[in-house]
Amino acid sequence: MSDHLPLKGIRVLDLTQVFAGPYCTYQLALLGAQVLKVEPPGGEMTRYGGALPELAKQGLGLSFCTQNAQKSCVELDLKDPEQLVQVLSLVAQADVFVQNFRPGVAQRLGLGADVLAEINPRLVYCSISAYGDIGPIGHRPAYDHVVQAMSGIMCTTGTDAMGPVKVGAPYIDYATGLNAAFAVMAGLRQRDLTNAFQHVDVAMLDTALTMMANNLVTVATTNEDLPKLGNEAASRVPSSGCFSTQDGSLLMLAANNERQFAALCGVLGHPEWREDPRWIDPGTRAANQASLREVFEKAFLAKPATRWEVLLDEAGVPASRVRKLSETLAEGQPQARGMLQTLAVGAEQTQVSLPGIGFRMNGQSLLPDSPPRGPGADTPRWQD
Numbered sequence: 001m002s003d004h005l006p007l008k009g010i011r012v013l014d015l016t017q018v019f020a021g022p023y024c025t026y027q028l029a030l031l032g033a034q035v036l037k038v039e040p041p042g043g044e045m046t047r048y049g050g051a052l053p054e055l056a057k058q059g060l061g062l063s064f065c066t067q068n069a070q071k072s073c074v075e076l077d078l079k080d081p082e083q084l085v086q087v088l089s090l091v092a093q094a095d096v097f098v099q100n101f102r103p104g105v106a107q108r109l110g111l112g113a114d115v116l117a118e119i120n121p122r123l124v125y126c127s128i129s130a131y132g133d134i135g136p137i138g139h140r141p142a143y144d145h146v147v148q149a150m151s152g153i154m155c156t157t158g159t160d161a162m163g164p165v166k167v168g169a170p171y172i173d174y175a176t177g178l179n180a181a182f183a184v185m186a187g188l189r190q191r192d193l194t195n196a197f198q199h200v201d202v203a204m205l206d207t208a209l210t211m212m213a214n215n216l217v218t219v220a221t222t223n224e225d226l227p228k229l230g231n232e233a234a235s236r237v238p239s240s241g242c243f244s245t246q247d248g249s250l251l252m253l254a255a256n257n258e259r260q261f262a263a264l265c266g267v268l269g270h271p272e273w274r275e276d277p278r279w280i281d282p283g284t285r286a287a288n289q290a291s292l293r294e295v296f297e298k299a300f301l302a303k304p305a306t307r308w309e310v311l312l313d314e315a316g317v318p319a320s321r322v323r324k325l326s327e328t329l330a331e332g333q334p335q336a337r338g339m340l341q342t343l344a345v346g347a348e349q350t351q352v353s354l355p356g357i358g359f360r361m362n363g364q365s366l367l368p369d370s371p372p373r374g375p376g377a378d379t380p381r382w383q384d
Contacts, residue, residue, distance in 0.1 A: 005031055005366070007031040007033040008033075009032075009034075010034070010096065011093060011094045012035040012036070012096040013091060013094040014035050015098065017100065018100075019046070019170055019174060019177065020128055020174070021100035022046075022177070023066075024128065026068065028096065028181055028184060029070035029071055030366045030367070031357065035072070036071070036090065037072065039075050039375065042375060043376070044064070047063075048061055050062030054346070054350070055350055055352075058346045060372055060374060065354060070369070071370075075375060088110075088119060094123060095124060095188065096124045096126065096187075096188070097124070098126040099128070100128040101127075102139070103129050103133040103139055122191055122196070124198045126202065127199070127202070130146070131204070133201055142204065144170035144172045147208055149164075150205060150208075151172070151205055153167060153208060153212060155228070156215060159228050160227075172204050176202060176207040179207045238293050239256075239292065239296065242322070243300040245301065245305040246304045251320070252319065252321075254317075254318045255318075262274045263312075263316055266315065267308075267317065273292075279292050309321050338364070340367075341353070341367035356368075
């Protein structure tokens with residue numbers, strides 16, 4: 001990695017497990033921070049899960065590898081007074097401390113923000129939890145799918161016929177990790193301005209709500225819940241949404257403005273639809289949505305989604321065939337952007353594709369160059 005990364009020289013003490021917390025510190029590591037991951041004896045639970053059992057047996061399961069490359073790993077028992085002293089000595093040397101214990105646990109362990117502020121007055125202390133450390137449910141534990149239920153996102157997903165549906169990926173976990181990394185960066189800047197201890201409190205529920213900010217504002221303002229839209233566009237524009245095509249594959253498109261609507265009608269071979277009095281402007285299209293949707297559905301059955309995608313792209317109308325993730329990877333756009341780095345992991349040097357930071361900086365993606373470490377791999381070095 002470059003010697004000129006923005007967090008070079010920043011030391012992070014990582015006491016997080018599972019996805020959200022480790023993904024936060026992974027972002028910091030990719031930005032150049034030195035991250036020391038502290039785990040209980042035997043390592044955290046995600047080491048022993050994932051799609052490749054041979055790696056899981058070594059404590060390097062894919063569920064762990066995804067967000068723990070580029071870190072040093074030590075094992076310390078926080079309930080052992082002598083080993084807790086070791087952690088506190090590391091706190092004194094750190095710039096950032098990140099934990100995702102349930103609210104109150106860090107305090108009971110002797111690792112609360114007030115205690116660490118005395119040890120290191122310039123520390124940025126980041127606590128990550130399900131619901132935050134205040135409020136009527138702040139004490140509750142949760143995982144991604146539980147917060148999906150709590151946040152209301154499930155009740156806006158799917159259709160009325162199928163009932164509430166969970167988002168397929170643990171997006172709240174990873175969004176919380178990004179939010180926490182953002183909070184830490186703000187904390188570091190504020191620390192440098194004030195030379196004072198900073199405590200940032202990041203909650204999964206807060207993150208989930210901000211990830212659907214338009215829904216949040218609408219419901220909070222009107223006190224009316226939004227309907228399930230299934231695969232239809234959030235804009236509810238009748239010329240946007242999901243359509244079946246000739247080969248049974250689905251096409252998602254967004255013809256939201258007048259230019260795009262006219263171009264869509266032309267691609268479908270019916271430029272006269274643009275001048276039809278029923279659909280002449282956004283208001284008439286909304287009032288006659290059913291009839292417009294009907295002619296679009298029939299027209300899209302003339303060609304497969306792959307062909308429509310090309311034609312619509314040429315016409316400047318945003319559209320995509322609905323793909324599996326494997327198809328997206330096979331087509332090469334993530335690779336062109338430098339989204340993945342393949343590293344050799346474990347005793348058999350298994351080739352594992354690991355994510356980069358998710359943006360490009362000065363024309364380059366920030367990628368890991370150090371593979372995930374085994375349970376306690378760096379304990380002897382850090383105890384010397």
